[in-house]
Amino acid sequence: MQTGPVPSVGVQRLFPGSFAFVMATGIIAVGCEQHHLHPAALLLAWLAAIGYLALSWMTVARVVAFPSEVVADLSDHATSFAFLTQVAATNVLGAAAGAVIGWWNVAAVLWFASLPLWILWLYAGLLVEITSADKPDLGRGVDGTWFMLTVSTASIAALGAMLVARWETPLVAFVAVAALCLGTIQYVIVMTMVFMRWSLRVVVPSHPPEWIATGAMANTALAGAELVAVAGHLELLHLLDPFVRGLTVLAWATASFWFPLLIGLGVWRHVIRREPLTYSPALWSMVFPLGMYSVASFRVFEVLGVPDLGWLPWLVLALAVVAWVPTSIGMVLTIGHRTPAGR
DSSP: OOOSSOOOHHHHTOOGGGGHHHHHHHHHHHHHHHTTOHHHHHHHHHHHHHHHHHHHHHHHHHHHHOHHHHHHHHTOTTTGGGGGHHHHHHHHHHHHIIIIIOOHHHHHHHHHHHHHHHHHHHHHHHHHHHHOSOOOOHHHHOOGGGGHHHHHHHHHHHHHHHHHHHHOOHHHHHHHHHHHHHHHHHHHHHHHHHHHHHHHSOOOOOOOGGGHHHHHHHHHHHHHHHHHHTTTTOHHHHHHHHHHHHHHHHHHHHHHHHHHHHHHHHHIIIIISOOOOOOOGGGHHHHHHHHHHHHHHHHHHHHHTOGGGTHHHHHHHHHHHHHHHHHHHHHHHTTTOOOGGGO
16 A cells, blocks of 8 residues: 655656666776776766665655555565665765765765665565565576675675774674675575576576676675785784685686676577667666676785786776666666566
8 A cells, every 4th residue: 555645656666676776886986996087986976876865765765655566576586685786885885985085984874874774675585585485486586686695795895894994993894704704605505596597497588687696706806805905904804814815816716707608698698599688777787797896806906916917907897887878878768667577
């Protein structure tokens, strides 16, 4: 039942994963700042902030006016974990606010705000998934959106590590390390299910949220690199430094491993199977991993001392910007519309 003033149709149809726009835009802003492209970084950071405020208002309005729509999305295997894009967007925006604008106090506020959001959307999604009586088979029930479990958790670790570099807070450092470890375990669980689906079920052409598999590990690599960078600040991080370094390389290598396969799947879907490439919110799941991989690679190479691969972040950032432009145009042209299941 609707309560209170009825918002626009856009609010009612809002895809819960729409915060992926903020994730993609914010992380590309950080990437531009890494390469001293400050005007572009500043523009993108403000666009991400405006998008975040607008989507936050729309999300609250939707929860109040259309609670049945929210429950329906939480009950749908294809969208239940898409709500976690709000968590990742909060932390990515915090990273952009600090790294691009220098507003580290704002970054801290956003980091603390992301914690209850993480608890809310993660456990709401898990409880609905586990207790649901109407469950699809493995071929339809698990897709790339489930990697948002890792992306959201790793985003807490990454921004937390950035804050530790400035305030040297043991509690924040502990939470960051714990989130890094938990996100890795979540990835192993989801990747096992997704790989079983790829290997044992017929895969049909669709928009590829599986790209989040790369973004999840790239985000984990970024979190690990940030923790390595501040290892000398606190005894806890110093003791765990060898472990975190190994986990960082593992995460970066895993993120790199998926790129050729995902590109091949894209060719198969859109060239061989002739699936039309039209805008849907799921396309942001391709833009964000590119931006995150660029930022993560830059920090991993910088912190671990691998200058010979310094060209790679530049290349991937350029690809991320090239992907961001048409995806943004498609989003603007389809405002107020929603494709089935948000795809």
